[in-house]
Amino acid sequence: MxxxxxxxxxxxxxxxxxxxxxxxxxxxxxxxxxxxxxxxxxxxxxxxxVGLDNFVKLLGDPALLTSVRNTLIWVAGTMVLPVGLGLLVAVLSYDLRGGVWYRVPFMLPYALSGAGLAMVWSPVLSHDGIANLLLGVDTAFLQEAPQNTLAMLLVWTWQQLGVNTLLFVVGLQSIPKEPIEAARLDGASGWRLFRHVIWPLMRPLTAVVVGLALVASLKTFDIVWVLTQGGPGRNSETLAVTMYKETFVASEYGYGSAVAVLLTVVTGLASYLYLKRQVR
Structure with missing residues (x-):
């Protein structure tokens, strides 16, 4: 032709x-x-x-270290909780009769926006909220670092778990049945079957899921802003929240833009290194 x-x-x-x-x-x-x-x-x-003055000021700002620390907690927590639990739910419910109905409750929170989700959880995690009443404790979930970041990470997990489960289920459905059946005939089952057969075959999709989760966690903003606005003080800020506060709250558009450039560079570099590692 x-x-x-x-x-x-x-x-x-x-x-x-x-x-x-x-x-x-x-x-x-x-x-x-x-x-x-x-x-x-x-x-x-x-x-x-002013040249590089904003970047010099940014690198000397103690709040930057807090933002970077919290952002790294979000990244690590996302890899372990939404991604790890999503894989677990997908694998456990895949072969079950009616397994799709077991996955429905995990999918529903994804229909909510991050801001809407935070508003739902705000009365739960507040000092006199539902969580303290049910657990019989007196814990300030959103008042002290780093437990406020960990609490918000659980809210994030509740939202993202469903979509990660769905992506992993799609990956499981795309695996050819012949290798799995051959492995079962050889006596493989349970963890051995998953580790040596299913997991290697799902590696391409896993790379996509982890990559999307990595970028999303680096840009976390709405849940943090609605629940704590980066506080108390600045102890729960992420880089995205710092950028917003400096730009639209403090009206320091130049300094806020410097934070935005730093966040873009960090996100781009992390994505590049991750994809390069996957390709290699």
Whole structure:
């Protein structure tokens, strides 16, 4: 089949609208943000060039270390809880009769937005909330670090568990039955079957699930903002919350843009290293 000379001549024109749209909606705002990160700008007066002063101030800010620590807790917790538990639920319910109905309760919270989910859990985790009444304790779940970050991570897990379970179920359904049946004939079952047969066959999908979870955890904002607004003080801030507070609360658009650039670089670098490792 020969290629039409007309299609070959104008092939770049077909992708031009999509490329222009991506450039306008993604790249142009990032370039503008990168420029603002090199200025002092309060949203009223014209931006004043200050070079790398915002980044120097950022690296010397004690709150940055807290934000980085909390962000790393979110990343590690996401790998263990939403991803790990999602895999566990998918595997345990896959061969069960009516297993889809066991997975439905895990899927329902994903229909809520992060902000809506946080509003549901706020009266549960407050100092005089439902959790303390049911457990018979007097614990300030959202008042002390790092337990406030861990409590919010459990809320995040409740939302994300369902979609991770669904993705892993799709991966299980895509596995050829022949290797599993052959392994069972050889006497493999339970953990040995999962570890040596099912898990290696699911590796490509697992890489996708973990990659998506990694990026989402680095950008965590809505649950933290609604439940604690980064407090008390600044002890539960993540990088995304720090960016928002500096930009839209303190009206330090230049400094907030510096935090945004740092968050973008961290997210991009983490994604690149992860994908490079998976490819290798």
């Amino acid at each position: 020969t290629r039409s000379p007309v299609l070959g001549r104008f092939r770049h024109g077909y992708v031009a609208p999509a490329a222009i749209l991506v450039a306008v909606l993604l790249y142009a705002p990032f370039v503008w943000t990168a420029y603002l990160s090199l200025t002092r700008y309060d949203g009223l007066e014209p931006p004043a060039w």
